[in-house]
Amino acid sequence: MLKIGIIGCGFIGGQICRAIDSGEIDAELYALCDSSESKAFDLAKSLNTCKPAYMKIEELISSVDLVVESASQNAVRFIVPQALKAGCSVMVLSVGALADKELRETLFGLAKEHNCKLYFPSGAVVGIDGINSAHAAGISSVTLTTRKPPSGLMGAPYVVEHGIELEKLEKETILFEGTASEAVKAFPANVNVAATISLAGIGFERTMVRVIADPSLSRNVHEINVEGEFGKFCTKVENLPSPENPKTSYLAALSAISTLKKILNPVQIGT
Numbered sequence: 001m002l003k004i005g006i007i008g009c010g011f012i013g014g015q016i017c018r019a020i021d022s023g024e025i026d027a028e029l030y031a032l033c034d035s036s037e038s039k040a041f042d043l044a045k046s047l048n049t050c051k052p053a054y055m056k057i058e059e060l061i062s063s064v065d066l067v068v069e070s071a072s073q074n075a076v077r078f079i080v081p082q083a084l085k086a087g088c089s090v091m092v093l094s095v096g097a098l099a100d101k102e103l104r105e106t107l108f109g110l111a112k113e114h115n116c117k118l119y120f121p122s123g124a125v126v127g128i129d130g131i132n133s134a135h136a137a138g139i140s141s142v143t144l145t146t147r148k149p150p151s152g153l154m155g156a157p158y159v160v161e162h163g164i165e166l167e168k169l170e171k172e173t174i175l176f177e178g179t180a181s182e183a184v185k186a187f188p189a190n191v192n193v194a195a196t197i198s199l200a201g202i203g204f205e206r207t208m209v210r211v212i213a214d215p216s217l218s219r220n221v222h223e224i225n226v227e228g229e230f231g232k233f234c235t236k237v238e239n240l241p242s243p244e245n246p247k248t249s250y251l252a253a254l255s256a257i258s259t260l261k262k263i264l265n266p267v268q269i270g271t
Helices: 011-021 037-046 057-063 073-085 095-099 101-113 128-135 157-161 180-186 192-200 250-264
Strands: 003-007 028-033 066-069 089-092 139-148 173-179 207-213 220-228 231-239
Touching (some): 003 011, 028 037, 066 250, 073 101, 095 180, 128 139, 128 231
Parallel strands (some): 003 028, 139 207
């Protein structure tokens, strides 16, 4: 049975643990790790059947078959290279870290060198399968428009740097327009999907992103427009924010669970 170690015990990490605990995912939840030991212990205590051990990063990596990173972009830079060098496959949730070209090339090279897999769930959007398919023929443009309630954008580096008073917004306001490379640095906790879209399609410098704060919204809305030799398509998803963290959409956790199921399932559906 596949041994899974989870690094980052927030909302997404917790949802994955509960899916394994309930038997929805047929794997062994072997270990947990978090910068807050109490958070990891509390999560472990909340489970009914699984009894994961708390481990430091190095011990966890050496003990499991698959590491699930659900911590932060900084954690990706520190954890993922170690895991790959140890021959351990990794699911990356903080995919925005891969906007760093040097890191991206390092990780892809290590995965190949050590015969490991890197998994990137589709996150809070739909249409990644279409982008993958369209890329086989050629894509001319990809645009992501993200609309969120102001509370879901609080604390973002771009908002802080520009002194944007989100609580005072009374109508839909465009906060940012630029490349995916710029977007994941400006809003690291909000537009990880931009990185996933970039990896599936035409890259971080050609994928365009628009971030909008809308006080009338209670959901996180992502629209993707893609054009290329195949034609064009548009997807739109209105996500309920997670009850624990308004910056994270519930669908992002479900996507991680679905990816784990796909890894374990001998039947593969979709691209």
